[in-house]
Amino acid sequence: MAGIYQDKSQPMSERVAAFNRLLNTFKPGTPVTLMDKYLPDSVADMDSRIAENQPYFQIHLNAPNGSDRWITVKGEFPETQIVAF
Numbered sequence: 001m002a003g004i005y006q007d008k009s010q011p012m013s014e015r016v017a018a019f020n021r022l023l024n025t026f027k028p029g030t031p032v033t034l035m036d037k038y039l040p041d042s043v044a045d046m047d048s049r050i051a052e053n054q055p056y057f058q059i060h061l062n063a064p065n066g067s068d069r070w071i072t073v074k075g076e077f078p079e080t081q082i083v084a085f
Contacts, residue, residue, distance in 0.1 A: 002038045005064050015064040023061070023069060032059075032073055032081040056084050 004010055004018035026035055035044070039061065047060035049070075061069040075081030 006040075012065055016067075019063050019069075023071070026071065026083045028083055030083040032075070032083065033079060035071070035083070 002018075002022055005015045005022060007015065010018075022038060044059060044061050048057050049060075050057050056072050056074045058070040058072050061071060063069055072084040073081050074084040
């Protein structure tokens with residue numbers, strides 16, 4: 001999946017589908033450090049926002065077609081942060 005969404009020779013629809021499948025593998029409790037292995041800085045642009053009235057924040061991701069995705073994360077330190085939901 002990670003290879004397909006990054007492969008610019010593949011049709012955009014396949015790249016986006018592979019990207020979405022990859023994101024769906026990051027279930028609640030997945031360490032953010034694992035996400036970092038599959039989402040390079042060009043995808044996870046390090047923009048984040050605090051989820052309103054929640055003890056979470058959201059990390060901005062750029063899909064291959066330029067659309068936005070957000071993953072909700074909890075935890076204070078990068079090495080202990082996990083996907084929340």
